Amino acid sequence: MTLSREQKYRKLNQASPEELEQLKEQVASCPWRQSYHIQPPFGLLNDPNGFAFYEGEYHLFYQWFPLGTFHGMKYWYHTKSTDLAHWENVGIGIEPGDPQDSHGAYSGSGIVKDGELYLMYTGNTRNEEWRRLPYQNLAIMNREGKITKRNEPVIAVVPDGYTDHFRDPKVWRANGEYYCVIGAQRTNGTGCAVMYKSQDLLSWSFLGEVSTGLDDFGYMWECPDYFELNQQGVLLFCPQGLSPEGDRFQNIYQSGYMVGKPVDVRTQKFKHGLFQELDRGFDFYAPQTTETPDGRRILVAWMGLPDVGYPTDHNGWAHCLTLPRELTLRDGKVIQQPVRELKHLRKEEVTAEAVLHNETKSFSGLQGISYELICEFADADAECFGIEFRAGNADKTVLAYDRNTKKVILDRSLSGETIVTDYGSERRCSLDSEKIKFQLFVDTSSVEIFVNDGEEVFTSRIFPSMESTEIRFFAQGGSVTCQASLWKI
Incomplete structure (x- = not known):
């Protein structure tokens, strides 16, 4: 089915009450609604975003297009939990439509600073020639849960050497400074991740490309995530365009990681081992991690894939998130276990x-x-x-x-x-x-x-x-x- 731009980029407020009611009825009649996984109220869910512990609760957002089961105008939808097992729907977290995110609030991450939750995300925009112009934006949530978007992008220009496939910032703090990795595509059509640095999350300077041994590994790296475990650096990312190799890389797009010495933030060099898949199944993409107050590294991913149809499409909704998983390292391999809090279920x-x-x-x-x-x-x-x-x-x-x-x-x-x-x-x-x-x-x-x-x-x-x-x-x-x-x- 070919969709018009108007169909793909409709906003929620452009739907009539009758259309929304019909969507809700479709979803309510679906036999495959999940009982304990995070799922959209209706419409399409994809990447988890902004995963962070703030003010005594875990806050987790996800990409949401409410008016269909195709990838259209993306919102951030907000859920929260006190125990990683029981989740409460809060509602829309970030609404697109401003100049810096006119065609969607795309993926990003969250970090706590000065008693507020800072949400850095990619704004999807299109110019009159329908050329993509990605901006890295900031929204800030206060203790009352109110989220306010900054009017101006914090990173407004794609550096030389990269295409407009430039998105999904993941932020962390080290040695009193802030860093982020962004998924990118080089102008030669290969994928990579780049790094930025900031003192305050508002002004960012481009450091360069994360230097890996993978100069030709897919055509785009989405959803990068960097963290350290047991004095080792771990880089997660989703390379698109890999060909199957035996039992490996069997899905349309892959999700995986590399483990090595911590990234040298001065040179961006990352000495690492082999790329390994995070999940061996059919439906896993765009993982994002956060750290718990007791120091555990927790991962959540999209239980689905881009460009694949699912039976619930006919019922007005698509996809869910995985359960939270605790990550540890063993002999250079990421071990994933269901978080202990799931025993509460x-x-x-x-x-x-x-x-x-x-x-x-x-x-x-x-x-x-x-x-x-x-x-x-x-x-x-x-x-x-x-x-x-x-x-x-x-x-x-x-x-x-x-x-x-x-x-x-x-x-x-x-x-x-x-x-x-x-x-x-x-x-x-x-x-x-x-x-x-x-x-x-x-x-x-x-x-x-x-x-x-x-x-x-x-x-x-x-x-x-x-x-x-x-x-x-x-x-x-x-x-x-x-x-x-x-x-x-």
């Missing part, structure tokens, strides 16, 4: 254990639509073992470990309503371990899988029938011991 527990011999087995009380499931497999001589969940007569999502290839496999080919299959219906990664632990957070239309306490993670949207509530455990070509605990959410 647990209700009654049901347990089961068995030895499976060339069979598929279910257990009383282990089923549902919305739950956390921890399953441990050991003492295996089976060739393949695992779990079928959200299963029924026609549906099942399969999570398996293949001992011959030493790979974890997620198969959503029978997961219900079809999502675009241009990029396949299986995801795999290598894992050499005698014991396999799967921790699943299953919601109405998604699953987040943490393998061996976060050594690998698979995130996926699934759209099964509401009658598909079974959980089945299986072993093929031998036996395996299995212990499982399920908590309703």
